Amino acid sequence: xxxxxxxxxxxxxxxxxxxxxxxxxxxxxxxxxxxxxxxxxxxxxxxxxxxxxxxxxxxxxxxxxxxxxxxxxxxxxxxxxxxxxxxxxxxxxxxxxxxxxxxxxxxxxxxxxxxxxxxxxxxxxxxxxxxxxxxxxxxxxxxxxxxxxxxxxxxxxxxxxxxxxxxxxxxxxxxxxxxxxxxxxxxxxxxxxxxxxxxxxxxxxxxxxxxxxxxxxxxxxxxxxxxxxxxxxxxxxxxxxxxxxxxxxxxxxxxxxxxxxxxxxxxxxxxxxxxxxxxxxxxxxxxxxxxxxxxxxxxxxxxxxxxxxxxxxxxxxxxxxxxxxxxxxxxxxxxxxxxxxxxxxxxxxxxxxxxxxxxxxxxxxxxxxxxxxxxxxxxxxxxxxxxxxxxxxxxxxx
Numbered sequence: 001x002x003x004x005x006x007x008x009x010x011x012x013x014x015x016x017x018x019x020x021x022x023x024x025x026x027x028x029x030x031x032x033x034x035x036x037x038x039x040x041x042x043x044x045x046x047x048x049x050x051x052x053x054x055x056x057x058x059x060x061x062x063x064x065x066x067x068x069x070x071x072x073x074x075x076x077x078x079x080x081x082x083x084x085x086x087x088x089x090x091x092x093x094x095x096x097x098x099x100x101x102x103x104x105x106x107x108x109x110x111x112x113x114x115x116x117x118x119x120x121x122x123x124x125x126x127x128x129x130x131x132x133x134x135x136x137x138x139x140x141x142x143x144x145x146x147x148x149x150x151x152x153x154x155x156x157x158x159x160x161x162x163x164x165x166x167x168x169x170x171x172x173x174x175x176x177x178x179x180x181x182x183x184x185x186x187x188x189x190x191x192x193x194x195x196x197x198x199x200x201x202x203x204x205x206x207x208x209x210x211x212x213x214x215x216x217x218x219x220x221x222x223x224x225x226x227x228x229x230x231x232x233x234x235x236x237x238x239x240x241x242x243x244x245x246x247x248x249x250x251x252x253x254x255x256x257x258x259x260x261x262x263x264x265x266x267x268x269x270x271x272x273x274x275x276x277x278x279x280x281x282x283x284x285x286x287x288x289x290x291x292x293x294x295x296x297x298x299x300x301x302x303x304x305x306x307x308x309x310x311x312x313x314x315x316x317x318x319x320x321x322x323x324x325x326x327x328x329x330x331x332x333x334x335x336x337x338x339x340x341x342x343x344x345x346x347x348x349x350x351x352x353x354x355x356x357x358x359x360x361x362x363x364x365x366x367x368x369x370x371x372x373x374x375x376x377x378x379x380x381x382x383x384x385x386x387x388x389x390x391x392x393x394x395x396x397x398x
């Protein structure tokens with residue numbers, strides 16, 4: 001099963017491209033699931049469906065066309081369902097505390113619930129992988145999408161720091177340790193809950209790191225399109241998310257006799273050239289402006305030359321270590337990065353890398369943990385971090 005995540009700047013036409021991509025793949029004979037994340041149901045409008053027709057959750061999708069099933073991520077419904085399930089698991093403890101359980105009808109989602117609902121929907125879709133050849137997801141705008149996709153790895157890191165799994169080995173000694181330390185030790189249920197959370201996050205993280213996943217970026221040629229594309233590619237590369245394609249949406253005709261439209265087209269072509277330059281080495285797929293908001297299969301068919309996902313693209317971050325004069329060099333591709341927006345810090349066994357608005361903590365491979373950072377250089381879109389072996393930890397004779 002292939003998984004294609006469609007994102008881009010707000011208003012660039014992500015939903016239209018996602019719907020056209022899914023419909024074209026279904027028309028080519030693939031079994032496709034299309035997931036929407038917009039609570040305003042713009043996906044239903046693009047497909048020409050009645051308001052509210054798309055069901056919530058990927059478990060019972062609606063058939064929108066032959067071979068094409070569609071569903072949407074409902075953060076409010078997901079929040080209620082998960083909180084009710086949590087109450088049921090903790091029923092004994094809540095009874096002892098004299099708590100009054102909350103009913104699903106009185107629950108209102110909390111801010112920040114959308115990314116978790118999205119990740120659970122992705123995992124649920126992956127669980128049905130035998131039913132689909134392709135899953136296309138209409139993601140939130142780029143920055144929000146990248147933040148959501150980075151959540152599993154970040155939360156697992158926090159859990160490991162706050163409740164190290166190896167501490168569970170001392171559970172039989174917990175009463176004695178509590179007396180010696182003079183403070184209460186974490187209860188076993190906390191470790192069990194942490195292990196369950198970690199397993200769920202690990203399953204989503206494995207999906208996001210799968211070679212079957214790729215990201216499709218959508219831009220509308222305009223003043224900020226090229227810079228937005230460059231920044232988006234940096235975020236994808238930093239988080240090791242492979243780029244599937246770049247789609248320029250709503251491209252105006254270039255041979256119009258109308259002077260006003262011709263001027264707009266000429267301006268757009270200038271920005272489109274910048275988009276092509278920032279997309280290198282990827283080809284930019286141009287979709288025409290229909291003169292109206294696309295609605296229904298006939299309109300989406302006019303955009304059917306959007307690339308149909310095939311084999312997964314390679315990840316943009318390649319951890320390549322080469323020996324150069326006794327120094328190890330870690331190559332981190334960062335297409336379009338500039339020195340002024342880079343930040344690099346060694347923190348224990350991790351490398352803290354900041355690129356523009358994005359930050360990632362990269363665990364160092366075991367060999368590099370025994371080295372010190374001796375320098376770094378950015379050239380041709382690749383960050384090369386040099387590591388010198390620490391004689392105290394890795395003698396030269398070994």
